[in-house]
Amino acid sequence: MIAYFSMFGQYLPRLLEGLRLTMVIAICGILIAVVLGIIICILSISGKSVLVKAANLYITIIRGIPLMILALFLYFGVIKNALPLLVSASLILGLNASAYMAEIFRAGIQAIDYGQMEAARSLGLSYMQTMRKIILPQAVKIMIPSLMNQFITSLKDTAILSAISVNELTMCAKTIIARNYKAFEIYSYAAIIYIIIITALTLLSRRVEQRLSYDKR
């Protein structure tokens, strides 16, 4: 037991290096996903048939490809050496999450009763004013749990990017194990670190949710 934890202490700095990269890629990836997701969502609620179909096609394709294939195909097949590894990794993760993001945004907006739009428009507010002041503030609140969920999923998905040799947490663990063969210990350390980070994020999201709540009596 003591040996287990002292080994944890020994490798912790290396693993935290990996965690740092995991976080950087996850955050950059999610930011890319938010931007792309907003664009795709706007297309899919535009009501224009061509744009809606384009958005649906994008979502179908991205959701249909395993992240591993997306990563290998884009990195080795398309990007090659055109971009730095970290940029490529963030882009791949962002692309993968963008389809889910778009669906979260769309579902959030469409969950708001259409009467809200009609009431605001009948007062003379424009579509954009209504979106900004009435629909989006309510929709964002609904979206938060799903957004947080997606962030957690993407954070864990960074592990798959070890396939393109990104030196994130999982890759760090693999590298260490390649030298000392302690697969049980090292992978369990990595797992513990993932659990701690993700639990912290979950607690944070609950706090945010509570603060935004306006329907408490």
Place this chain on the structure above:
Amino acid sequence: MGHIIEVRHLHKVFGELEVLRDISFTVSEGEVVCVIGPSGSGKSTLLRCLNRLEETQGGEIEVLGHKLSEVKDINRYREDIGMVFQQFNLFPNYSVLENLTLAPVMLKKMSKEAAVAKAEELLAVVGLSEKRDVFPVTLSGGQKQRVAIARALAMNPKVMLFDEPTSALDPEMVGEVLDVMKGLAQEGMTMVVVTHEMGFAREVADRVVFMEDGFIVEESSPAEMFQNPKSDRCREFLKSVL
């Protein structure tokens, strides 16, 4: 007295379904017109066409001297037409007071201070001054609808449209909403009210319009309509609801 609303040969279809067929009617300044009829007769649709919540397929609507077909700025056009919905549609993310001040301030009709003063005055009129800072979720149905009426009035509209304002309310709350509407009518507001409240129509309306199958079947004073309906369809409808 000029016509505030003039509808000529209005047609409206939903896909294959013809909801409004050749509707023509007028509303004069200060007049209260109640629209009655069985569900599916097109009365709510007619009301929603007046501020273009529904697109129309033929005919012309003129409100406050503006032909709807020639309106460039639909938002400006809607500012003068208050609307009250069956489902209240208050903004749950704003307090009662903010529900009333949001549009006037945002559309630069009033300064923040003026809008708040006006909102407080209107809340007093609908008897909800003490609710100014609560969120809509804490209100009863009747209170919500009174706030919704005050919200529409906060824009200083020249005409008010009511789309079955009491249909979603528990019976004991219908009275408080109708009382507010009665007060409004007595002050001379021009009102078009789609309703199932025959008592209200009889007492408050200057004119009652009976609709069925997308047509205006009959149109007369409440006394005449309720005592002496001319058409069989109207007589049957009134018999079934009274």
